[in-house]
Amino acid sequence: MKKVSYKPSSAYVHIPFCTQICYYCDFAKVYIKNQPVDAYITALLEEVATEKISELQTLYIGGGTPTALTADQLDRLLAGLTQNLDLTTLQEFTVEANPGDLSDDKIAVLKKNHVNRVSLGVQTFNDKLLNKIGRSHNSQDVFDNVAKLRAAGFDNITIDLIYALPGQTMADVKKDIENILSLNLPHVALYSLILENHTIFMNKMRRGRLDLPSEDTDFEMYNYIIDSLQAAGYAHYEISNFGKTGYESAHNLMYWDNAEYYGFGAGASGYVDGVRYKNHVPIHHYLQHTDKQAVKEKLTQKEQMEEELFLGLRKKSGVNTQHFSEKFYQDFDSIYGQIVANLIEKQLLEKSGDQIFMTRQGLMLGNDVFEAFILDDD
16 A cells, blocks of 8 residues: 655744854854855755645744844745745744844734744843843843734734743742733743753853752742743643643644654754754855755654654643554553553653643653653664
């Protein structure tokens, strides 16, 4: 029987340019000055065109900083991405924006090109901390941007915050949450600071010059954030994500449901026909290669099953074991039953019917949970 080929219904597009490099960021990015931005947009649109995509449910433009582009460059990019798309099927079209460079003309370009969700990289409302982590905007920029976006007709606005920053206190976190609630946005993503290699913060930590909150304070911050946002009507639907009803991120849920998706641009990752791939990076390598994909890996069934669990358990709803068994033609309980029992005993997992999901403690110790499901090869 011939295998039916399903095309992904989501795409991620990477814009690797920034007007300022943050001290914690290890994403594929460069300072935009003197970069071949126009040539990059041309190559990116050519890469997208090779897939002949006519329908998508979600399209996500991330970075880097997409709004580091000029209004004309942003217009060219967005118009090129949507010119052959059936816009009636495009449910969620997100563009990441930096509050420091989201000008009136760029907001107009977003509106003109059918963008319906804007993700603001806020990180914190504390101006001293913003400066300390290498951000170029201030807290007032955030309030101004939200007001301008709403005036332009955008109601689906989400902001990213980072907690457990160097020198950050519980009082700082409480003030950040107070500011979030005052904005009454439909979605918030909150991440604990992770130190990555090849970042300014990692170098500072190795020299003993990074004053980070303790692990106990990190947990206290996370618990305070969850309790405050849930009390304000936000559903904690994924480890780091909180949304009001109907405003959960469809694109990110696609990742956590372990669905396939296209990845376009330098350093972008994708997942198509069971193959995970990563594009060439840095930018000049991406521009030089006709085949943009540098790394391609066909996942084994064991790897697919592990990913299904790692990604699915990030969601508050967790993983349906019956669906898992049907998808992989394997009995879930015979493979993972004892692991689940052990994690339930440690109060890291709960089970309700066919659904397994992490407890509050499990959400805070997610890596311990995920590692338990990695089985030794026979």
